[in-house]
Each structure stands twice: as C-alpha cells, then as structure tokens.
Amino acid sequence: MRLTSFTDYGLRALMRLASDPGRLFTTEEIAREFSISRNHLTKVVRKLALAGVIATQKGARGGFRLARPAGEITLGEIVRRLESHQALVECFRADGGACVLTPGCRFKARLGAAREAFLRELDRSTLAECAWRPPVKDPRPPVGSAQPPVGSPRPIKSPRPLRSRRPRG
Numbered sequence: 001m002r003l004t005s006f007t008d009y010g011l012r013a014l015m016r017l018a019s020d021p022g023r024l025f026t027t028e029e030i031a032r033e034f035s036i037s038r039n040h041l042t043k044v045v046r047k048l049a050l051a052g053v054i055a056t057q058k059g060a061r062g063g064f065r066l067a068r069p070a071g072e073i074t075l076g077e078i079v080r081r082l083e084s085h086q087a088l089v090e091c092f093r094a095d096g097g098a099c100v101l102t103p104g105c106r107f108k109a110r111l112g113a114a115r116e117a118f119l120r121e122l123d124r125s126t127l128a129e130c131a132w133r134p135p136v137k138d139p140r141p142p143v144g145s146a147q148p149p150v151g152s153p154r155p156i157k158s159p160r161p162l163r164s165r166r167p168r169g
Helices: 005-019 027-034 038-050 075-082 108-123
Strands: 054-057 063-066
Touching (some): 005 038, 005 075, 027 038, 038 075, 075 108
Antiparallel strands (some): 054 063
16 A cells, blocks of 8 residues: 555654654644655644644644544554545545446455555554654764864873974085
C-alpha cells in the first residue's frame, strides 16, 4: 500500500507530538523541522483536530498537542482517519467507480483483505512506541577539530625560548 503525503505528514506530526506530549507545537515549527509544506500540514492538523486526536489552542501562545495519551492512539486509527477519503483502487470508491470488471471481479475481495491485514498490523503499534525525538547536537567539536569545546579553558601557551640573533655577515 502507498500512503498519501497527507497521511505521511499527519503521522510525522503526531510522532513529534508524542515525543513531548505536554508541549504545544505550531505548524510552522513542525513544517520547518521536517521540511514539509506548512499549508498542507495545516489541513492535516485541522482534520486531526476534528477527529479528536489533537487539541488546538488559539492565540499568541497557541499551537496543538495530543488530545489523548500517545499510548492510546494506534497507527492504524490514524491511517484510517487520514486515508478515509482515498480509495485503494477505483472499485473501492463510494460510488463503485467505473471499472468494467466490477460485476465479476475476484480481485476486489483479495485487495480488501490485504488492506485490512495492513491496518491490523498498524493497530499493533501506538504513537508512544513510534515517538520521534530530534537528534541531540553534540556540543563537542568533531574529532580532529582544532577548536576546544565551548566553555572549556584555552590551553596555556608555554613561552618560547629566546633565540639569540647572530650577526649576518
């Protein structure tokens, strides 16, 4: 199965929220952190808020956070909510699509079973298990760097011995 970018962005944002559940995040912050479209992410956040997965707070100090504990939210639930408007194939559309094979198709049931197996597998994992944590930046300089770490004392240079100059001649 292939997930839409809409679902991909939603999963990324939720995994980030799960890493710091009490904190409010902004769409700008998450879009920048994951290099994704802020406008697209705004639509995802709106849908997740309407579904009760995230809680939003308006205002200057506003943002969004998980509405429930990350351990209670499965990946399958999220994919179902965000992919609900996407038919796996044409014949899965609400109107049945226009596939000429539909009346005698024996493939549709197999695709449906595969989709359900995929979602059941995702139901076995929670956001808490998949929380994304940003990498911690190491304050030490790279190996071989000539600069000492920030805040460390500079090495004391020993004085050079004085050299006597010989007259040129």
